Amino acid sequence: MKMILTIIFRLTVSCLIAGTIMGTTFVFTNKAKKANEHAREEKVMYALLGYGAGQEPDEGTALHEIFRYIVADGDSQSIGYLLPAGHHGEEAGFVFVQLSLEGDFVSKTAIPLSEEKAREQGDRDNAVQTALGSSQIARFVDQVMVVTEDGSRQAYLLSGKFPGYKTNISIILALDPAYSIIGFEVMEHEEDPGLGAEIEQDYFKNQFKHKPLEKIKQLQVVKEPLPDEYYNALEGKLELAAAEQIMLQYSDNDIYAITGSTISSDAVTSGIRGMTKKFAYRLDTLEKVLEAQQIGVPF
Amino acid sequence: MATDKSSLQLVANGILKENPIFKLALSMCPAVGISTTVINGLMLGTAVLFVQVFSSVTISLLKNFIHPRIRIPTYTLTIATWVTVIDLSLAAYFPAAYAKMGIFVKIIVAFAIITMRLEMFACKEPVKSSFWDGLGMGLGFMVGMVVIGFVRELLGSGAILGYDVLGFKPLLFFILPSAGFFVVGLMMGFFNWIETYYAERKKR
Numbered sequence: 001m002k003m004i005l006t007i008i009f010r011l012t013v014s015c016l017i018a019g020t021i022m023g024t025t026f027v028f029t030n031k032a033k034k035a036n037e038h039a040r041e042e043k044v045m046y047a048l049l050g051y052g053a054g055q056e057p058d059e060g061t062a063l064h065e066i067f068r069y070i071v072a073d074g075d076s077q078s079i080g081y082l083l084p085a086g087h088h089g090e091e092a093g094f095v096f097v098q099l100s101l102e103g104d105f106v107s108k109t110a111i112p113l114s115e116e117k118a119r120e121q122g123d124r125d126n127a128v129q130t131a132l133g134s135s136q137i138a139r140f141v142d143q144v145m146v147v148t149e150d151g152s153r154q155a156y157l158l159s160g161k162f163p164g165y166k167t168n169i170s171i172i173l174a175l176d177p178a179y180s181i182i183g184f185e186v187m188e189h190e191e192d193p194g195l196g197a198e199i200e201q202d203y204f205k206n207q208f209k210h211k212p213l214e215k216i217k218q219l220q221v222v223k224e225p226l227p228d229e230y231y232n233a234l235e236g237k238l239e240l241a242a243a244e245q246i247m248l249q250y251s252d253n254d255i256y257a258i259t260g261s262t263i264s265s266d267a268v269t270s271g272i273r274g275m276t277k278k279f280a281y282r283l284d285t286l287e288k289v290l291e292a293q294q295i296g297v298p299f
Numbered sequence: 300m301a302t303d304k305s306s307l308q309l310v311a312n313g314i315l316k317e318n319p320i321f322k323l324a325l326s327m328c329p330a331v332g333i334s335t336t337v338i339n340g341l342m343l344g345t346a347v348l349f350v351q352v353f354s355s356v357t358i359s360l361l362k363n364f365i366h367p368r369i370r371i372p373t374y375t376l377t378i379a380t381w382v383t384v385i386d387l388s389l390a391a392y393f394p395a396a397y398a399k400m401g402i403f404v405k406i407i408v409a410f411a412i413i414t415m416r417l418e419m420f421a422c423k424e425p426v427k428s429s430f431w432d433g434l435g436m437g438l439g440f441m442v443g444m445v446v447i448g449f450v451r452e453l454l455g456s457g458a459i460l461g462y463d464v465l466g467f468k469p470l471l472f473f474i475l476p477s478a479g480f481f482v483v484g485l486m487m488g489f490f491n492w493i494e495t496y497y498a499e500r501k502k503r
Binding site for chain 1 (some may be wrong): 361364365366368369372373376377379380383384387388390391392394402
């Protein structure tokens, strides 16, 4: 009996020491890691929009963020969008627009919030909650970015997460105003190197480029070998004009699965399909309401 | 039971006489899988060096506290702790290297060489010699990885440290995992040959 207790005691103490060391390291490194991730995210976003390394975006380019909340009021639920208010060029804080699940307008609340504060989740959630009062509970779901150049829309940037073969795959997806895919970048994944990890490669990623919304809605993967000319075009091994030609030729095709990684390929394809479809639906609904209620937004 | 070897002897022992890869043939999986370039070998070698030294010192410090019947879980816990610390630090301060190495750093938890050194050496010896032994073993592993990486990078992609030195790729085969076995085997033979050569010469 005494032996059992000694063993338990000593193992517990060892675990506690180990836990303390790991926890301390985590606290110290987490901030630096977050900053790294943020820097990378920004870089990826600009790269998706076509700005190379070190290249500054044009002066007229602006990013507007739309934050989506789910608001619970007793048993009923509604969707809330936190939008920057005012037409292009005006600074008018934020507005919180609530829609019912069917997409009808419910209410509109002005929220005094600066852009910097809106980026901090804690501050933002507090501001929304205060404006709504205590009877309703708002829960943050996701955010999208609308990129405008001199007031006209250039692109949408969506970050999303979906289950891959092993853990979640998180990506940033860029769509143009007609919801065709500009491109996407894998931010985080734990697929097998040499197999599922090939989703990061150009020959897979670029297959999604320029696919129109109608095609995305029923995008599938096919288990067929990738044609050589298409592969060369996707990998950027051909001249630009020739590559464009081939890309155009295949733009109506489904996605060629990565050999040996059908599940990963399928996960990315259906993830992107879901993200695009839902986003297009949500934005269309939101815009209808904004127009009907004459709520001005800068995008 | 303290070892009678000096610190220098302990370090040399890890690099030459009991080199983890070429003499003990432990942790062959990373030696074969990751050592495709000098840089990869160096980065993983450095990570292993830190984990080995920290774990050896920790176990040596705690050797009277650890219950002998449950020493294996404690070893695993110690190694896992230091691997996590190194993993988190790399992710925070060397993001570029971590993007390439991240998945392999976590595997260090299961490296045979580290557990083996804790069991054979650190749990019996004083802290100071454990430190030197850990350093020697870590350096031995690092040297092994770099040497294998050098051969494979030179023969496989015709480059050293990413710089194209040959101008052509002699044998693409050396980049592939299976070639790792060939390089390790040849190196082992080479090490043994040198050893017997010197032993013969001493006799004469």
